[in-house]
Every structure is written in structure tokens, then in C-alpha cells.
Amino acid sequence: MAETSTQTRTRRTAKLTAGRLYQNRWMLAAAILAVLAVDLFGAASAGFTAATIVALVLVALVAPRTPAARRLAEASARVERSPLDRLSGEKLAAAVAEPLIIFDRDGAVVHANEAADTAFGAMTPPLPLLLKFRAPEMQALIEAALSGEGTAQATDYVERVPFERVYRVTASAVGRGTGLFVLAFKDQSEARRIDRMRADFIANASHELRTPLASIAGFVETLRGPARNDPNARDQFLQIMQDQTGRMARLIDDLLSLSRLEMKPYLKPGVRVDLRQTVDAVIDSLAPLAAGSAVVVERDFAEGPLEVQGDRDELFQVFQNLLENACKYGRSGGRVVVSMKRSAEARQPEIEVTVRDFGPGIPDEHIPRVTERFYRVDVETSRAHKGTGLGLSIVKHILTRHGARLSIRSKQGEGSAFTVHLPAA
């Protein structure tokens, strides 16, 4: 250990002196020549000349390579030219995962990072911030920042539509005299959503579970009492009880998946999903139901790529729910057509998937409501199909996350068509 450190020190000294000699080589050579010249013309003794040369070499060895002042200046320059200086505010803002908006003295947006654009819609500079964030507390916050009152101010901000989000927002000036301000958002929706989810779950589940529970309780009572010795009734009642527990289990599954979707209303970046494959898989997985309902499922897929960006499992669930409904409620039509095509009608190319049945259709006044939670056009029919009334609200949630639309067309007596419009990948 000690030995190596001595070694390195020696090596470093050697390097340093060699460097000094090298740097001073011309001056040194000139001086030595001069001394030799003086010696040549016999002005000094040989001993004196030799001593002078040795002295010169020694000076060259010891004299520092760079003047102290220059060394200091270089050191401080190194600090100033730290990597941070070359970093643009834009790149820094982009690296922040939460919404961040930079604005100027007039309250105009200078830059909004990607998270901000995702959360609040594209904000092209110089959009006036006060026109965009209209909630009274945001107006107060931005005005306080612009008028230079104090340093950082903060407030809570709730954005309700298209889905609820809760933020803690801070407004502060950027540095001194830059004339720039920054609005920083901290997403606190999750805590709020957990609360809400708990309340919703209890309210919905208790309401919807009461009916099947009551009916099971009733059958248990009958089985222990009047029907104790009636094997026919027992079989029948047990069947009903099994159906009811099945329905309760489904209800809980559906409520959980709805709650999960509501917990994370943004979609994670997602992958390329081949809809042809996904929809094929859905049709295959529902073949038993279709056969059981005596419904023939026809495919009408356009040529060419039918790909979108998103979550495969969630999209699977969308088409599963739609096809399931078509088979269940449209069974009297005997067939269901699943068609898929590209459409260039909208501003952005879309893929349209339509699930069309030829059943009784949905009365006009119910169409706008069928995606509401627990909404059933005909409670009895839906119950008979073990429906929970959550299928379409799950569909709507998933589509909202995908930036997609659902359109419903229906004519009574002729059937219904549910069309999903997804932005093409």
C-alpha cells in the first residue's frame, strides 16, 4: 500500500518535471547557447559557465508551467462551463414527469412540457394562461405570481372533465429578473380516487349485491323448511342459487375492473396491437356463447393493416363485451356481423370496428344512457343473462383511455350496431 503510493508520487513528480523541461525547452536551449557563446569568447571561466548552465536547468525544472493567475481563471471557468449551462430549459422541463408550464410577465405560455400537454391539451405559445386555467383559485394563483407577491404560492386544483384529476399547483418566479415564471403541478388524483373508489364501491356493491343475496337467503330458508324432502325443488333451487352466486362473483369482478380503470385514467404508452388478431381471438373465445345462443358470427375484415396503439388486454375486453351483448341481446336475429375497416373520413386515420346484431334493437331514449353504470334497458332480460349493467361502462372507460370513440346506432326491430373508432397506429 505504502509502497505503491510512494511509487505513484515519484512517477508524478517525474512527469511534472519532464513536462516543465519540455515546455521550457526553447528558452533553455537559447540561454545555454548564450552562456556557451560568452564562454567561447573567453569572458568567463569554464567552471563558472558550467555552474550557470546547471542553474538555468534547475530554474527551468522548478518554475511552474502556468502562472498562478491563469490557473485560477481556468479553474473558475471550468465551474461556469458546467454541463448544466448547456442544458436548455426545454430539455429540463421534458425530463420532469409532472406537468410544468413556463410563462412570461404577460401571462403567456412560453413552454409547456409534454406532461402538461397530455394533461390539459396542447398549449401552443403564446396561449394566455389566465384564459386556459379559469378556476377561481388558479386565477388567483397566477395573478399573485405575476404581480410578484412573495415567492412561491400554492393551491389545490381540481379538473373535472373528461375525468377527475386533483393537483397541488405551485407558481413561482424563475431565478431573478428573468421575467419568467413556472407553474408546477403535482398530481394527487390517486389519493382522491382511492377515497372515491371506496365510497363508490360500497355504495354500488351493497346496492347491487342485496338482491341476489336476498334471493339466496330465501331459497336457503325454503330448502331447510318446506322443500326439505323435495328432491326436484332442491335441484332447481340449487341451480338458481348457483346462478345468483355466479352473478355476484361477476359483479365483483366487473366493479373491480372498473375501479382499476378509474384509478389510472391515463393509458401507459402501450404497444402496437393488431386488431385483426385481437378480434379473431375474441370471436373464438366467445364461440361457445354464440353456439349456445344459436347465433352465427360473421367476419368482414378489410384488407391491409389494421393496427392501433394501446393495451391488448383492454381492447380484448372491449370487443368481448360488445360481442357478448350482441349474442345475448340480439340472439333473435340469428347472426352477428363483426366488420373492420380503415376510415380516412376523420382528420386522423381511424380504424372502425363494428359489432352489428339483428335483434330487437334499443329504444331511442335508452341509447344515450346504456354506457352508464348499472343501466339496463330491461332489467329482467339483463338479469336473465346474468348481466350486471357494467359491461358498456367498462367499454367506455377503456375507449376514453385510448382516445377512441364509441358510436351506437340502433333501429327498433332491426338491430343495433356498436362502432369503435380507434386512431390508427
Add this chain to the structure above:
Amino acid sequence: MLTQHTVRAYDEELQFLARKIAAMGGQAERMVDQAINALVNADHALAQKVVQDDLLLDEAEREIDDKAILVIARRQPMATDLREIIGAIRISADLERVGDLGKNIAKRVAAVAEGRQPNSLFRGLEALAELALTQLKDVLDVYASRSVERIGIVRDRDEQIDAMYTSLFRELLTYMMEDPRNITPCTHLLFVAKNIERIGDHATNIAETIYYIVTGEQMPPERPKEDRSHGVTLADDGKSG
């Protein structure tokens, strides 16, 4: 130098109007949202607050009117600027009406809360209000960004709101016919639904005004219906610029 100064002051006056409109819009959005919350949760204190907040909107409308008239008198604006100022007067009138409708909803909270109405009715009203609020938000966002090309969705949503209102109307009638005791509370709910539907109408009016401000032309009329079958579109259009 002097003219430059005047131009700047003039610009500031126009900006003042725009900001005032935005603040009014924020207040109106808030009132409607709180009125519906108060109704669904039978929250009397919140309802009371909404009723009081209406004063703020009345005052803001008056302030905008005064300022607008002053600017017109002093600057004698032409074309674009004149449209901007007249537009501000019109929009503030619509927003003031939205506030009134919110107040009206809040005033019914007590009467509705007396008997417990089925949950599905409240869910329906919430869904209708969500549509109307989305409409209002999108429209005011367009006022901020001036990106009128986004305004087409307003027509679509207007249709959705009408369809949803009709559906709720029928449902309420059914309840009233089922049991005469439902008549009083359901009548209040009918008015609530009507009020929400009208809030949507005012939002559409505002959209038309904005279109006029930006382009100087009337907003194109409704597109012809593709076919007679009834359809509805549920869209995620919340993210407007």
C-alpha cells in the same frame, strides 16, 4: 412614441376583456359543477354557496359591459377588434345565464332532498351535467386557443345532450306516473334536467360567437344526418387546446 403608447393601452384593454370573460367562465363552470354536487349529495350548505356566488357573475357581466362600451366609445374599433368587443358582451351574457341556471338548480336541492329518489335518476343527471360541462369547458378552451377548427365537436355534443335529456325526461315521467307521491320531487328534477340542457345550449351559443369573432363568419349549420336511425357518439374530446 405616443401612438405606440396608445396601441399598447388599447391592447391591454382588449386583454382585460378576454381575461374577465375567462374568469367569468371559470366561475360559471364551478357553479354548475357545485350545484350538481349539492343536488346529488343533498348538500344544503354547498347549495347555499352556489346561490350566493351568482352575485359574482352578475357583477362581472356588468363590469364587462361597462368596459366594452368605454372601449368602443374611446377607440372606435374596426372589424376584428369590434367583433372581439361585441363578442365579449355576448359571451358574458351567456355566461351570466349559465350562472342563473346553476343557481336555479341549487335552489331546488332542498325540495328534491325531501324524498329519496332512485339512484339511477341522479346518475342520469350527473351524466347529462358532465356532457354540458365538457361542452362549456371545450368552448372556453377554444376561446383561449382560438383554434376554431375544433368547434365541430360542439355540434355533435349538442345532439348528445338533447338525446340524453329526452331520455331522462321519459324516465322521470315514468316515475311520476308510477306513484303520485313522486310528482313533486320529479318535477323539480325535470327542471334540473331542463336547466342542464339549456346550459349546453348557452355553451353552443358561445361557440357560435367565438367562431364569429375569429372568422367573421357565421358558424356553418348542422351537418345533414347520415341516416334516420338513431345514433349517439360517446367521445373523449376533453383534450382541446
